[in-house]
Amino acid sequence: MEELLASAEALIGIRSTADRPGELHRALGLALDVVGPDFEIQRFESRGKPSALVTHPDRPGQPRVILNGHLDVVPGTPDQFRARREGDRLYGRGAHDMKVAALVLATVFRSLAAELPYPIALQLVTDEEVGGFDGTGHQVDQGVRGDFVVIGEQSALRVVTESKGLxxxxxxxxxxxxxxxxxxxxxxxxxxxxxxxxxxxxxxxxxxxxxxxxxxxxxxxxxxxxxxxxxxxxxxxxxxxxxxxxxxxxxxxxxxxxxxxxxxxxxxxxxxxxxxxxTPHRADAGSAEVVALREAARAVGYSGELLRKHGSADSRFYFPLGVGAVIFGPAGDGQHGPEEYVQISSLTPYAEALSIFLKGLPA
The missing domain is CATH 3.30.70.360 (Alpha-Beta Plaits)
Incomplete structure (x- = not known):
């Protein structure tokens, strides 16, 4: 946890807003450093927005699950880019939306990509806050596909199966x-x-x-x-x-x-x-993946209840393709505000729920 929080504090310190392409590259590089070597990295760039798709060389083929995280943030004051801990909260721009969750996705991918009986992928993008068209949208246009997608946006371990269009x-x-x-x-x-x-x-x-x-x-x-x-x-x-x-x-x-x-x-x-x-997004609440993810959340002490989101997310790029996508992330509050924070005690259960979910899916 201390290693994860140290990386999170460093990532929060990067002002990865849409008008700073160099910082977008820095944020992506830091997240890829957390993943570590021995993985295949497919890099993309569209209109100055870099992104990556990480897979394991011994697990070829279309990913059974894509773990999607964005590393860009909305603008903020300089003090919001200085992470601080207060009790069970880690404050800072992007702490909740969604740099810390992206790092959890990276560590879960790093731990399980080689041992699962099917391929998974880690999708890291840097433009979700300005529409997502040059990150997830661009990768989808380039042919990236998966059977199921987990977007690590904030949800307090609830499973978001519907979100609005824009x-x-x-x-x-x-x-x-x-x-x-x-x-x-x-x-x-x-x-x-x-x-x-x-x-x-x-x-x-x-x-x-x-x-x-x-x-x-x-x-x-x-x-x-x-x-x-x-x-x-x-x-x-x-x-x-x-x-x-x-x-x-x-x-x-x-x-x-x-x-x-x-x-x-x-x-x-x-x-x-x-x-x-x-486009808006809707996933089948009765699908095997959604049921399994809800059970995994309950297994670590959370409700795993279904949720709708009024905001849009990169799940909308998969919806028209018939690919099931959900939002599933840690707890916190204040995204886009001056007191944005992630709840530190939710990070380990979040990682454990993802692991239980991935290990329990059939190949």
């Missing part, structure tokens, strides 16, 4: 500039935009409590207008949309179809641009 979109309004004293001579793009945003939020209101429903976050509104005494002629709103697999208006739809749907909701006067689409 649409990142922009509403773009154009108008006509004029002097603010004579607004009837112009057309205010901000007003046009706000009316469109209001219609979107009327269609997808912010829930008053947790709800398994499509939600829209108005992330930013901008205009190039800098003068108070001028009618703005342009405005843009950025939307972050999360939707469950049950949403037939978004799930499985093409980008063009999603654009048309959002245009019909937003109404006249705005154009819709979709910048990214991530």
């Amino acid at each position: 649409v990142r979109a922009r509403l773009v309004a154009s108008g006509q500039t004029a002097h603010a004293a004579y607004p009837w001579l112009g057309s205010n793009a901000l007003i046009t935009l706000w009316e469109a945003v209001d219609r979107v939020l009327e269609r997808y209101p912010v829930p008053s409590a947790e709800a398994w429903a499509t939600t829209v976050n108005l992330a930013r509104i901008e205009t190039s207008n800098e003068a108070v005494n001028q009618v703005p002629a342009d405005a843009v709103a950025w939307l972050d949309i999360r939707y469950p697999p049950e949403d037939g208006e978004l799930t499985g739809r093409s980008v063009a179809a999603i654009v048309e749907h959002l245009r019909s909701v937003a109404g006249p006067g705005v154009d819709v641009v979709v910048d990214a689409v991530g």
